[in-house]
Amino acid sequence: MDKIVEELKKIDGVTKKSAEKIIFDLIINKDKIDILENILKDIKNIFNECETCFYFKENNLCTFCDNENRNRNIICVVSTKMDAIKIAESNYNGMIHVLNGEINLNKNIGPEKLKMTELFVRINKDIEMLLALNLTFEGEVTSNYIANKAKGICEKISRIARGIPLGGVLDYIDQETLNDAILNRKKL
């Protein structure tokens, strides 16, 4: 049992407590094992990481990169795919770039561990870069790093601003506030 709990904890979003709950639920309701097996099959077959923006692709199509109606002259930079979902559901109509994390020197996460090179390949003087990182210490460090490095390459760098409280985490912000913050973005 302990071994299975440890194995299950290797997956993001699963704690010791939730692992135990999941396992016991599956022991009692074995039909849920089939549900989970089908989910795994779907994830294997249908979903992939987009190799341009690092959002996910469903049936090999990325909501952002493969949508011709989106504005290709603006790229919104976020730290996680969860944040990107929020952006996808907002009024924002441009491109996205998921860093897959934030700079955190305590946890030994430098820019080289993020999708940073992949970001700088995508920007140029015609593209606006909209930073939508968390307003936490790590988010600010990451924003500043990108803004500094992008000077000279990118002429328009902005960040979502109004409406997000200091210390706030993007993933928990309501959609209206987020729309507001995108609309009122501030040029850096």
Added chain:
Amino acid sequence: MDKIVEELKKIDGVTKKSAEKIIFDLIINKDKIDILENILKDIKNIFNECETCFYFKENNLCTFCDNENRNRNIICVVSTKMDAIKIAESNYNGMIHVLNGEINLNKNIGPEKLKMTELFVRINKDIEMLLALNLTFEGEVTSNYIANKAKGICEKISRIARGIPLGGVLDYIDQETLNDAILNRKKL
């Protein structure tokens, strides 16, 4: 994506947020899908619910019922398998009975939805029943229900007492306090 999140949420211990985290982790790290598939195979093949005490059986053996060294004259009643794990790891050396829940009339959970009949089949005048339910409203209601119904059948009914703070949830109590509470159980 939304469909998969909804499916995954059907499993106990999985919230919308953790479902998203799990799915994205599996999309990025497809090797973890294999880990999860093996876990599901193990749960299918190795684990079952014990039909006597409703704890789990590993390779068809129950830690409580199939251990000859345990005292069969005392049955500890808990609401969940997670609580039973805590009891199994404590100094307690008797039997267990998992109710698979607590009486909660707001959620329409009456005694008939719990493993109550199965409990009363197991008790008689020679057996001590040790109630180890949560000290919450629902836990107290369940305890009182059992204590009342067992009068006349069971002569020794006790409850773990000292050390557990009022409103406390058994699953989060440290092992030492729990040992204390078992040692200082109070006859009802």
